[in-house]
Amino acid sequence: MPKLSDYRWALVTGASSGIGREFALELARRNLNLVLVGRDVSALSKLEEEIHSISSSKVIFIQADLVKDTSYVIENTSHLQIDLLINNAGLGLYGEFPTHQWDEYETIIDLNVKVLTQLTYHYLKEMLRVGRGGIINIASVAGFFPIPKFAVYASTKAYVYNFSLALWAELLDKNIHVLCVAPGKTRTKFFERAKMRTDYNMMEPREVVVGALRAFEAGKPLYIPDVGNKLAYSVVRRIFSDRVVAKILKKFF
Template sequence: MPKLKDFSWALVTGASSGIGEEFAFQLAQKKINLIIHGRNVERLEKIKEELSARGIMVRYFSADFSSKGGVESLIDFVERENIDVDLLINNAGFGHYGEFLSHDILFYKKMIETNIVALTELTYYFASKFVEKRRGGIINVASVAGYLPLPRFSVYAATKAFVYNFSMALWAELSKYNVHVLCLSPGTTKTRFFERINKTNVNGMPVEKVVRTALEAFEKDKPSVIPGFLNKLFVFTESLIPKKHLTKLVQKYF
């Protein structure tokens, strides 16, 4: 299986903050050149300056994956730049805290477009390239939320369940082509995610540890990784409790 030292270029989506930004910085430490994607151009420009100072090549591209043509514009950019990407990190995504009917359906369609459709399209495009050259890697960012029905996070959790199952299936399919797929499923992490859903009193794992755990798992050819003992325990316990009772318990917790 390929190792990070074999890679020259990585594409990181959702790299303007949080887990995606940290992936960019830890890959830069390994001297991997980067294409960083996000929606905030000012943030991307600032991150590019900081990363370039580490002696690597950096390109950035702003696109909204929930809008028509967002993914295609990023792919066109990569092709125009003639960059041979070796590692794809699908991190772009967003969530919402609240009951299902608290938002209109267009909001959820945008979430599905970003969390599922864009991830699938990018994976299809780059996996085809990786299979052709018999080398490459894909890290898809899911969540422990994808392991159970999650009231008040219903659509978000469902999108992450897709990411987990999709990634595991691809891991099995693509390994024979020397393409390694890893699914990262973090629990609560210290990022802007909870600020955006108006829950600022949430403790979480440092983003540095989440990303370091993911890259270590990738090097060990693992198909999936859940950072943190309590998160692993949560997922294990979930498998022991009937879904009906578990969903009610989770609803009371949130």
């Protein structure tokens, strides 16, 4: 089973807030060195200070818009041996498909799919070279369903789910573990940025992260936080046809 203590440097995307921030803190508590990537330099700086107050971990933060600066991030970590990659950065957008601008959807697809795949491709090659590594990709319970008014976001997360599970199987005998994390509603800035109203029935980011790291060390390929989300995956997804699910979700959303 993989052990977090075996890794030296972890790279966390979307580390400025939410789930990414909690990954950074929890990995620091386990004494991993960290590369933190995000757009908010002030938030990254404060996170670095907080990490230094609880851990002796080395911290490098990189301010970057990953859609534009993926190569910049790769170039600025070329001197490090990144052996744990946390692909957390992601975007969503709520509303009927034709009502938003194309460039908004293009950004979502680029970040959720292209950037995640490119970073995985690059750092996985180094992991294979040294014979050790781990990858945690943040998908969503939305990726299991056809969701009206969330069509593009849910579809990108379906990609993350399938990509992650395929890689997990591919790398079983390579000492590189891949975990797909599929949270439901979590108290982050996601819903505000997605232009969607929220309620108070949400998981806390730390709860998601602690469970995900536990699942990673247990060697699981998929972690779905919360019993309700697990039931949606294991029961609804298997009993009802996609056509029925899409109609139900149209009313729900």
